[in-house]
Amino acid sequence: MLAGKRGNAGAAGIVAIQVLVEPRRLGLPIEAKLLLHVAPDHLAAAGRALADHPSVHGAFATSGPSNLHAAAYFPDLAALYGSLSHDLVDLGITHVESAIVSHAAKRTPAPVQPLLSR
DSSP states (O other), rough: HHHHHHHHHHHHHHOOOOOOOOOOGOOOOOOEEEEEEGGGGHHHHHHHHHHHHEEEEEEOOOOSSOOOOEEEEEEHHHHHHHHIIITTTTOOOOEEEEESSSSSSSHHHHOOOOOOGG
């Protein structure tokens, strides 16, 4: 009965379930933030291309010298380099800065022990 109520609440938009996963556990230890300058007439297409890229988990347009930002996970530095040197070609990008995240202060919380096992 509870499963039915939970399903109804989810279908009604009352409850949303979110799964948080540590990327390193998925074999993706390299997290990079990409700050890109894109010609204005290429901004929408470049943003869509980044959003569709399997390594990118967030992409958004902004104002300033870097008008497109992306956040991505990679299995290693070679994959990051490959993405920068091959995947970003022909998107109207004139400048890229990358920053590797060495420690994420806020992300997946530590696993919580079920109340019954405490």
